[in-house]
Amino acid sequence: MKSVDENYVPAHSDKDDMTSDEPVVLTAAAFQFLLWNRKVQIWYFMIQLLEYCWQKNNQDLSECLTLLFELSFSTFGKEYSCENYSENKIEFLQELRKIGLVFMKTRKIKRFYPTRLVIQLANGVNTGLECEKDDKGYIIVETNYRIYAYTDSNLKISLLALFSDLMFRFPNMVVASLTRESVREAFKMGITGQQIVNFLRSNAHPHISSRKPILPETVSDQIHFWYNERNRLKFFDGVFYGQFNSDDDFLSLKNYARDIDALIWFNDSKRLMVAKKSSHDAIKKFYKQNKPK
Numbered sequence: 001m002k003s004v005d006e007n008y009v010p011a012h013s014d015k016d017d018m019t020s021d022e023p024v025v026l027t028a029a030a031f032q033f034l035l036w037n038r039k040v041q042i043w044y045f046m047i048q049l050l051e052y053c054w055q056k057n058n059q060d061l062s063e064c065l066t067l068l069f070e071l072s073f074s075t076f077g078k079e080y081s082c083e084n085y086s087e088n089k090i091e092f093l094q095e096l097r098k099i100g101l102v103f104m105k106t107r108k109i110k111r112f113y114p115t116r117l118v119i120q121l122a123n124g125v126n127t128g129l130e131c132e133k134d135d136k137g138y139i140i141v142e143t144n145y146r147i148y149a150y151t152d153s154n155l156k157i158s159l160l161a162l163f164s165d166l167m168f169r170f171p172n173m174v175v176a177s178l179t180r181e182s183v184r185e186a187f188k189m190g191i192t193g194q195q196i197v198n199f200l201r202s203n204a205h206p207h208i209s210s211r212k213p214i215l216p217e218t219v220s221d222q223i224h225f226w227y228n229e230r231n232r233l234k235f236f237d238g239v240f241y242g243q244f245n246s247d248d249d250f251l252s253l254k255n256y257a258r259d260i261d262a263l264i265w266f267n268d269s270k271r272l273m274v275a276k277k278s279s280h281d282a283i284k285k286f287y288k289q290n291k292p293k
Helices: 028-035 038-055 061-072 087-098 154-161 180-188 193-202 217-231 247-259 277-290
Strands: 111-114 139-141 146-149 165-170 173-177 238-241 263-267 272-276
Touching (some): 028 193, 061 087, 154 165, 154 173, 180 193, 180 217, 193 217, 238 277, 247 272, 247 277, 272 277
Antiparallel strands (some): 146 173, 238 272, 263 272
């Protein structure tokens, strides 16, 4: 069985590309993954691992699911033996070890210790973007678009820098600012305005977690406004029609295009119109059938 990290390399990628000097760009899907709480993230890995075992190795998943069920009823800090496990069960246990769900000193030692994560895995997951109780929020957002992040984690600071401008950094706090330019850079990577709003809400500092609303409406509305700016124009593949012989020909074709919801633009005075390209054959057929002899 391949390791979980090997399974996550896209099929179309090349190993040489993975070692290139090009900077790694966080995608919208990766940002959404980071918005989930820890239990949802672990279940995502487990589902991917089980699907791999089923599709690639044609492995019987009953032993894997049985092991997960047994671990959910195990005791934290207690030692368990895997000497009598089947080969498939041991391989699956090693995968759980790689992602930190069980502790084993070495592969040869037939003893392991379940972690709290795997014990709580079968207790279900929280819906939405709720944080774990032990994952305290660290962000305070003010109405002037200033962000105060009480953290020294490089990961959390890097996530914040995806959509804000870092202004000051102290040993245990970072001050950042939301600007139109910084937010639009995040939009270019595929991150949505709603994802940014959810991130700020789900990581709110405990001192403001009871505030209603947690995120000032001025800030959330402005983020949505900046995001909607990118959707002011709609693009269609169209066909241009002109040089009509008479007003009747132009009006007849324009009305038909409007009736079939294909009309994009028209100018009555110049007898010009643009219709959707997908409807060109139907419009051409209508014109030939109604063309004056």
